[in-house]
Amino acid sequence: MVPLSYYVILSAVVFITGVVGVLIRRNIIIILLSIELMLNATNINFVAFSHYFQNIAGQVFVFFALTVAASEVAVGLAIIIALYRSKSTINVDEFQLLKW
Amino acid sequence: MTLPLGDLVAIIPELIVATVACLVLVLDPITPPSRTHWLAWLSVASLVACFGITVSRMDATVTAFSDLMILDPYAGYWKLLLYVVTALTILLSLAYLRVERIHLGEYYGLILLSLAGMMIMVSAADLLVIYLGTELMSLSLYVLAGFKRFEVRSLEASAKYFVLGSFSSGILLYGISLLFGVAGSTRLSAIAAAVGTHGLDDPALLFAMILLVVGFGFKIAVVPFHMWTPDVYEGSPTSVTAFMAVASKAASFAAFLRVFLEGLGGLREKWYALFLVICVATLILGNVVAIVQTNIKRMLAYSSIAHAGYALIGVVVAGQAAADNETRALGLSSVMLYLAMYAFMTFGAFAVVALLRKGGLEGEEIEDFTGLAKRQPLAALLMLVFMVSLAGIPPTAGFIGKLYVFMAAVNAGLTWLAVVAVLLTAVSAYYYLRVVMVMYMREPDPSAGLVSRLTTSPALTLVLASAFAGVILLGLFPDPLVSITTSAVLPFK
Numbered sequence: 200m201v202p203l204s205y206y207v208i209l210s211a212v213v214f215i216t217g218v219v220g221v222l223i224r225r226n227i228i229i230i231l232l233s234i235e236l237m238l239n240a241t242n243i244n245f246v247a248f249s250h251y252f253q254n255i256a257g258q259v260f261v262f263f264a265l266t267v268a269a270s271e272v273a274v275g276l277a278i279i280i281a282l283y284r285s286k287s288t289i290n291v292d293e294f295q296l297l298k299w
Numbered sequence: 300m301t302l303p304l305g306d307l308v309a310i311i312p313e314l315i316v317a318t319v320a321c322l323v324l325v326l327d328p329i330t331p332p333s334r335t336h337w338l339a340w341l342s343v344a345s346l347v348a349c350f351g352i353t354v355s356r357m358d359a360t361v362t363a364f365s366d367l368m369i370l371d372p373y374a375g376y377w378k379l380l381l382y383v384v385t386a387l388t389i390l391l392s393l394a395y396l397r398v399e400r401i402h403l404g405e406y407y408g409l410i411l412l413s414l415a416g417m418m419i420m421v422s423a424a425d426l427l428v429i430y431l432g433t434e435l436m437s438l439s440l441y442v443l444a445g446f447k448r449f450e451v452r453s454l455e456a457s458a459k460y461f462v463l464g465s466f467s468s469g470i471l472l473y474g475i476s477l478l479f480g481v482a483g484s485t486r487l488s489a490i491a492a493a494v495g496t497h498g499l500d501d502p503a504l505l506f507a508m509i510l511l512v513v514g515f516g517f518k519i520a521v522v523p524f525h526m527w528t529p530d531v532y533e534g535s536p537t538s539v540t541a542f543m544a545v546a547s548k549a550a551s552f553a554a555f556l557r558v559f560l561e562g563l564g565g566l567r568e569k570w571y572a573l574f575l576v577i578c579v580a581t582l583i584l585g586n587v588v589a590i591v592q593t594n595i596k597r598m599l600a601y602s603s604i605a606h607a608g609y610a611l612i613g614v615v616v617a618g619q620a621a622a623d624n625e626t627r628a629l630g631l632s633s634v635m636l637y638l639a640m641y642a643f644m645t646f647g648a649f650a651v652v653a654l655l656r657k658g659g660l661e662g663e664e665i666e667d668f669t670g671l672a673k674r675q676p677l678a679a680l681l682m683l684v685f686m687v688s689l690a691g692i693p694p695t696a697g698f699i700g701k702l703y704v705f706m707a708a709v710n711a712g713l714t715w716l717a718v719v720a721v722l723l724t725a726v727s728a729y730y731y732l733r734v735v736m737v738m739y740m741r742e743p744d745p746s747a748g749l750v751s752r753l754t755t756s757p758a759l760t761l762v763l764a765s766a767f768a769g770v771i772l773l774g775l776f777p778d779p780l781v782s783i784t785t786s787a788v789l790p791f792k
Contacts, residue, residue: 234465244476277442
């Protein structure tokens with residue numbers, strides 16, 4: 200059986216990858232994907248803890264988290280498309296109209 | 300499985316708001332464009348009904364959905380504040396959207412959905428429910444921020460808000476998952492119990508706490524998690540900015556206080572120092588950077604950061620490990636009072652900015668206010684009152700709010716913090732009164748002429764009158780509100 204700490208370390212690595220991705224990548228689609236990585240790291244945690252405690256609640260949380268992540272992507276992509284139509288770029292460095 | 304009827308009865312206000320939001324979205328396509336204001340009035344009517352229901356239930360404490368939701372006086376107080384702010388936002392939008400030529404009924408639906416999220420946040424007793432409420436609020440606000448979709452500024456604001464907002468939600472959710480790992484549940488009561496058994500030095504617990512501070516720090520816009528605020532406030536439609544600055548901040552503060560005082564109350568020895576640093580940094584940065592702003596919405600954004608700092612003084616008092624419960628309750632009630640005062644004056648200031656807006660950018664630069672006292676004496680007078688109140692000068696609401704926060708700090712032995720805050724209030728008077736100076740002491744530019752007439756609409760008059768009455772009446776007779784906040788604080792254990 201795989202010990203709990205392996206899952207927690209995996210989720211920490213995925214989470215940190217996501218955080219670093221948001222901070223250093225300049226393409227807004229990649230930033231969106233990095234945010235998804237962060238949310239999925241959370242899901243790994245929830246499922247691992249759920250198994251560890253033998254508590255089904257953690258797996259229910261994953262469904263909520265997935266649903267929220269999906270609606271977040273829907274809203275985010277809509278905003279990105281609207282922005283792309285008017286600026287023809289998805290590089291966040293080009294979004295300079297407001298002082299970032 | 301059937302839902303117990305009692306649980307549904309407990310969340311009737313949330314159900315009304317969510318149902319009317321969906322109804323507005325459905326009715327929008329079949330409503331003639333000239334009749335979209337009917338949808339706005341429908342929304343306001345539903346808020347009035349909710350207000351009545353919540354008032355009638357203020358004294359009782361009920362839990363619903365096996366302790367996922369809690370309806371206590373604390374939640375009731377915040378809900379009442381949120382109804383008032385939302386109703387004012389809808390009325391302001393009626394006039395503002397006409398000027399901006401946005402004729403979309405879903406605007407009101409999104410405002411109500413956002414409100415539903417906020418209501419869930421303030422009465423949630425479980426971290427996951429708080430997260431879901433936060434997301435419902437934020438997702439609606441991301442769309443609202445970009446509602447002027449033919450204006451690049453608005454879209455940029457929306458994109459920035461979205462990226463930083465979902466980034467912070469991700470951090471918050473990771474913190475929640477770690478707390479689930481420590482406590483085996485996300486109920487605040489279970490987490491409080493786990494804090495008791497695991498002790499203060501459990502690294503997972505401390506790390507989770509820090510992640511929650513970061514997540515909530517973004518939502519309430521405190522330094523160093525404030526950088527999205529000026530951009531988003533400047534680019535969004537002004538009515539949405541007012542809603543974000545007041546309602547979303549109040550709801551986030553409410554949820555944040557409940558999580559940290561109820562769930563992580565046992566850890567307050569650890570988070571107290573953290574908030575003290577954040578509080579001082581927020582006060583200094585908000586007030587100092589506001590001085591150099593030339594755009595009034597950006598200035599008000601930094602002012603809202605500074606005001607979050609003042610409210611945090613009360614949080615720090617409530618989190619003192621050594622203080623007795625009475626002192627801490629005073630700190631908490633001062634936060635609740637402060638945010639109510641802040642709501643009226645900030646909303647009023649944004650309403651005046653929205654009122655002065657015609658096409659283009661007019662009315663958003665501080666220079667546009669030159670000689671306003673000659674061109675529009677009434678608008679200038681209102682702005683004067685709101686600016687004086689924001690600066691915390693008596694006899695306005697802003698003074699009373701600051702007085703109670705500082706009193707709580709002195710009472711808790713944090714006199715130096717109160718002194719720092721008072722000094723920074725003096726700094727803030729500079730940039731607030733500069734607007735007044737520009738309006739009253741400078742001659743209007745003759746080329747600007749007298750063109751910008753006061754757009755008179757009954758809804759807008761109602762908004763300005765309510766904000767004005769709130770600022771003056773709460774400044775002169777604060778006692779009723781003070782007694783409500785004192786009786787609505789969270790019970791300290």
